Amino acid sequence: MQSESTKNTTDYYKHLSLFWTDIIHLMASKPQALSSIGPMRAFASNSKKISTELIEINDSLMEFNQYLTEYYKQLADTWSVAQKKTNLKVPEVPQDVEQIEAFKRIWIDIFDNDYTELFDSEKFGENYGKLVSKELELTKHWNNITNVILQSVNLPSKEEIDEVYKEMHSLKKRVSKLELELKKQEVKKNAK
Amino acid sequence: MQSESRIDPKIVEEILKFSKNVINAPKLVSAPDEISLEVTPYDIVQQIDKTKLMHYRPLTEKQHKTPLLISYALINRYHILDIQPEKSWVRNLLLQGFDVYMLDWGTPTSMDKYLDFDDYVNGYLDSSVEHIKNESSTEKISLQGYCTGGTIATTYAALHPESVKNYIATAPVIDGWRDTTVISNLAKHMDVDKMVDTIGNMPPEFMYYCFSVLKPFEQGIEKYVKFFKNIDNKKFVDNFLRVEKWLGDTPPIPGELFKQWIKDIYQKNLLIQNKMYVGGEHINLKKIKMPIFTQIAVGDHLVSPECSMPLHYAVGSEDKTLRMYPTGHVGMIASSLSQKKVLPELGQWLAERS
Numbered sequence: 386m387q388s389e390s391t392k393n394t395t396d397y398y399k400h401l402s403l404f405w406t407d408i409i410h411l412m413a414s415k416p417q418a419l420s421s422i423g424p425m426r427a428f429a430s431n432s433k434k435i436s437t438e439l440i441e442i443n444d445s446l447m448e449f450n451q452y453l454t455e456y457y458k459q460l461a462d463t464w465s466v467a468q469k470k471t472n473l474k475v476p477e478v479p480q481d482v483e484q485i486e487a488f489k490r491i492w493i494d495i496f497d498n499d500y501t502e503l504f505d506s507e508k509f510g511e512n513y514g515k516l517v518s519k520e521l522e523l524t525k526h527w528n529n530i531t532n533v534i535l536q537s538v539n540l541p542s543k544e545e546i547d548e549v550y551k552e553m554h555s556l557k558k559r560v561s562k563l564e565l566e567l568k569k570q571e572v573k574k575n576a577k
Numbered sequence: 578m579q580s581e582s583r584i585d586p587k588i589v590e591e592i593l594k595f596s597k598n599v600i601n602a603p604k605l606v607s608a609p610d611e612i613s614l615e616v617t618p619y620d621i622v623q624q625i626d627k628t629k630l631m632h633y634r635p636l637t638e639k640q641h642k643t644p645l646l647i648s649y650a651l652i653n654r655y656h657i658l659d660i661q662p663e664k665s666w667v668r669n670l671l672l673q674g675f676d677v678y679m680l681d682w683g684t685p686t687s688m689d690k691y692l693d694f695d696d697y698v699n700g701y702l703d704s705s706v707e708h709i710k711n712e713s714s715t716e717k718i719s720l721q722g723y724c725t726g727g728t729i730a731t732t733y734a735a736l737h738p739e740s741v742k743n744y745i746a747t748a749p750v751i752d753g754w755r756d757t758t759v760i761s762n763l764a765k766h767m768d769v770d771k772m773v774d775t776i777g778n779m780p781p782e783f784m785y786y787c788f789s790v791l792k793p794f795e796q797g798i799e800k801y802v803k804f805f806k807n808i809d810n811k812k813f814v815d816n817f818l819r820v821e822k823w824l825g826d827t828p829p830i831p832g833e834l835f836k837q838w839i840k841d842i843y844q845k846n847l848l849i850q851n852k853m854y855v856g857g858e859h860i861n862l863k864k865i866k867m868p869i870f871t872q873i874a875v876g877d878h879l880v881s882p883e884c885s886m887p888l889h890y891a892v893g894s895e896d897k898t899l900r901m902y903p904t905g906h907v908g909m910i911a912s913s914l915s916q917k918k919v920l921p922e923l924g925q926w927l928a929e930r931s
Contacts, residue, residue, distance in 0.1 A: 481585040489799075496794045504759040504790045514766030521768070521775045528775065547690075554691035561625070561700055568707065 395447070399440050406436045431533045438526045438533075445522040452516035459509055467499040598808040606814050609822040614656040617668045619679075623708045627683030630705045631655075632712075636671040641931035643742050644676040644713045648702060648733070650724035651834070652784060653827045655681050657911050658723070660819050664911045666920065673924040675931070676713065680705050684828040690777040692831035694838070695856030698733050706733075706740050717742035719927060723910065724880060725750050728842060731888065732855050735864045743930045744865065745923065746888055747872045748880045748906055753843035756884035758877075759790050764843035773832035784827045791878055820907075849887050862888070868896035870926050872919065874909040875901055898926060 410433050471492050479485045503509050532542040541549075623630040647667075649655040658666040658679070670677050680702065685692065709718050720741050722730025727749025734744045753761060772779070789797065807813045830838075847853035853860040871889045873882045882901065889899045900922060904914050 482587045482591055485588065493794045493799055497792050500790075500793055501759060505757070505762050507762075510762040510766040513763060514768060518768045518771055521771050525771075525775045550688050551691050553688070557626075558696065558700070561704070565704065565707065572711065 391447070395444060399444070402440055403437065406433055431537055434533045435530055438530050442523060442526045445519055445526065449516070449519035449523060452512055452519055455512050456516055459503060459512065463499050463503045464496075467496045470495050470499070595805060598805045602805060602808050605808055606818065609818055609825070612818055612822055614654075614660070614819060614822060616659045616662055616665055617671065622678075622712065623705065625701060625704055627685060627689070628701045628705075629681040629683060630708060631679045631681060633667055633671055633677045633679070635676065636668070637674045640674050640676045641928060643715060643717065643719050643931040644678060644709050645670065645719040645721060645927070645931075646705060646709055647677065647679045648720065648722045648726040648730040649679060649682070650726045651682060651729075651830050651838075652725060653823055655679050656823050656826075657820075657907060660823065660911050661816060664816075664913070664916060666910050666915065669916060669920045670924065673920070673928070675924070675927065678705070678709055682828070685778055685831045686829075687777050690773070690832040693833035693856075694729070694732065694841075696831075697729050697834060698736065699856050699858075702729060702733050703737060703740075706737070710740065716740075719743040719745070719931060721745040721747060722749055723747045724906070725838070727751070727885075728838065728848065731848070731862070731865070732853070732860050734867065735860045735862055736855065736858055738864055738866060741867050743927060744867055744869045745872070745927070746869065746885070748874055748877055748909060749871075749885050749888055750842055750880050751891075752846065752849040752884050752887040754846040755881070755887065756843070757881045758879060758884075760787050760879060761843055761881075761884070763787060763790075764839050767839060769836050769839045769844075773836045777832045778829035779832065779835040780829055781827045784830075785825075788824070820911075849891060851891075862891040863893035865892040866894050868930050869894045869898070870923060871897070871899045872909060872923070873899070873901045874904050874906055876904060876908070877906040879906040896930075 474491055474495070475488050479488045528543055532544070535542050617633055619631040619633045621629050622632045647655075647658065649658065659668065662668055667677055667679065682697075682701070706718055706720075710716065717740055720730050720734060720743070722728070722733075722745070724747070727746050728751065730744070731746060731749055731751065734741045750756070753764070804814070804817050807817075841847040841853050845852075848860065849862070851859075851861045851863070869889070869892055871885065873885050875882060877885075886899070889897060900919075902909055902914065902919055904912060909915055909919055
């Protein structure tokens with residue numbers, strides 16, 4: 386979705402920013418090591434990771450905005466077509482309660498049909514999938530930044546906690562399979 | 578020139594009445610949070626992790642020999658099958674003399690993100706079946722699967738046919754490629770790996786979005802207008818609030834389970850092609866040879882009839898029945914039609930085989 390010139394400009398600024406971050410980080414790391422201790426030292430050495438994530442967030446955000454614009458455009462276009470259909474079907478302004486009720490029914494039916502058609506369409510599904518995907522990328526960058534901060538204060542990162550969950554899941558699975566096996570054997574034994 | 582105003586006085590009257598109803602609503606009805614959705618009494622007979630196996634207390638002196646276990650969907654909670662006494666699926670079956678159990682999947686947390694199909698099918702569901710078999714001293718049970726619970730129950734029936742005497746598939750999610758619903762369209766374009774990797778479990782907020790795109794104007798506007806118009810109708814209001822509370826209460830779905838479900842059912846469509854694996858075991862629908870009763874709602878906009886129906890033709894059973902009802906996904910299990918037609922037909926079929 387991104388045009389070539391925008392991409393080149395982004396790449397240029399990304400490179401420029403990374404270059405200076407790297408250089409400054411290298412230049413500053415030794416005096417920093419002397420002046421910072423403990424958690425602050427860890428945070429200082431991780432600052433490069435944070436700036437990289439921030440640059441990449443910018444990239445994802447641009448693409449996210451493009452898909453979000455397309456999402457609202459699809460909704461607005463459908464609204465406009467549905468409203469035109471309603472106007473054609475009910476050209477007169479409703480005058481009494483019965484007419485208002487009939488108008489409402491027609492309006493709801495046309496709008497529900499048109500929007501369901503949109504949500505069922507390939508173009509909506511594809512754009513929505515990409516929109517959610519970009520949203521997830523933004524979340525991932527934020528998670529990465531949080532992980533750097535957590536590690537700088539000696540707390541486990543999301544990945545490390547996930548490893549614990551995975552290990553617990555695997556252990557629980559093994560234990561419950563063994564328990565079930567034991568139970569089945571016990572039932573067989575009692576039956577004899 | 579003077580313009581002539583032609584506003585019908587009835588319109589003004591309607592607007593005033595509607596405004597009065599909106600103002601009086603909090604005085605007349607309970608807040609959804611104050612409503613308890615528990616209707617039919619039950620005992621919790623087994624608890625594993627966050628799941629609970631519920632055994633409903635009998636309502637008849639004599640009961641059919643084979644107990645029935647209901648595997649509810651992964652979306653929303655089991656309460657819809659027992660939403661109020663006169664529309665309760667569970668209560669109706671109890672009154673027909675069945676011994677009813679239900680498996681509540683509970684509320685998964687971040688810790689449960691690695692729970693997968695294998696845990697649900699060969700873990701929780703199998704443990705429940707074993708428990709019921711021991712408790713009722715039977716070799717086999719009857720199993721019912723509703724919606725996504727139908728996908729889980731179908732894989733269970735294929736993997737453990739020796740434990741299932743009768744299988745009832747109620748609007749099961751089976752053939753993802755034939756599903757013509759909006760949910761299926763969103764699922765087909767979803768980067769589910771990235772979703773699970775980034776946020777773990779499938780969050781309830783995403784489920785709300787999926788529901789809100791279904792008939793957005795009827796469900797998002799008209800439904801609430803009707804609610805305020807009928808604020809004096811106690812029965813209508815009570816039913817409305819119960820269903821609303823049920824709709825708003827959906828637990829997250831464990832990440833790995835969600836991933837396999839979306840990929841294997843909606844994206845690759847493996848189940849109906851007999852290419853799906855659960856816990857390393859191959860699922861062959863031809864291995865389902867027990868009597869099977871498939872229930873389909875013609876107006877289902879959550880699981881389209883084309884998605885459920887192929888199960889009837891794919892199984893290896895000789896004794897198989899397919900019933901189609903002129904209603905929707907929820908109407909099939911919690912409506913006057915379900916009480917008058919769906920449940921009596923199911924009860925008769927099941928009684929003959931229990």
